[in-house]
Amino acid sequence: MPRTLSTEETAKIEETIRTRAERQLRRFEAVTRGMAPRHCPICNYHGMFTPYGSPPRIDAHCAKCGSLERHRLYALMIQSESSFSGQDKVLHFAAEHHIRRMVRPKVASYQTAEIRESSKPALERRP
Numbered sequence: 001m002p003r004t005l006s007t008e009e010t011a012k013i014e015e016t017i018r019t020r021a022e023r024q025l026r027r028f029e030a031v032t033r034g035m036a037p038r039h040c041p042i043c044n045y046h047g048m049f050t051p052y053g054s055p056p057r058i059d060a061h062c063a064k065c066g067s068l069e070r071h072r073l074y075a076l077m078i079q080s081e082s083s084f085s086g087q088d089k090v091l092h093f094a095a096e097h098h099i100r101r102m103v104r105p106k107v108a109s110y111q112t113a114e115i116r117e118s119s120k121p122a123l124e125r126r127p
């Protein structure tokens with residue numbers, strides 16, 4: 001037969017639950033502010049990034065230009081000396097504007113694989 005908790009036992013359990021909940025809340029708040037200052041190779045922003053996605057990825061979203069991890073990884077690759085030559089022809093699928101702006105000036109020919117005219121950059125639209 002279960003016994004009834006004393007007032008002191010109940011108060012101690014409530015305090016333990018409150019302390020643990022407050023600790024978890026402080027951790028959650030720290031994560032949503034960002035873990036540490038970051039650098040964005042696309043816009044040169046230096047500061048805290050924000051979470052992005054569902055479930056949220058910590059420090060995923062640049063607060064200045066809106067780039068995500070994959071954009072910044074591509075940017076680092078594109079900025080490397082060996083990524084493109086001036087003679088390269090590029091057909092870009094699912095062209096994101098952050099990447100498009102970096103690739104276009106480095107290659108001889110650049111086309112996106114956009115089907116809808118409204119999704120194409122202005123230079124590629126038919127008159």
Ligand SMILES: [Zn+2]
Nearest residue numbers: 040043062065
């Ligand atoms: Zn940025």
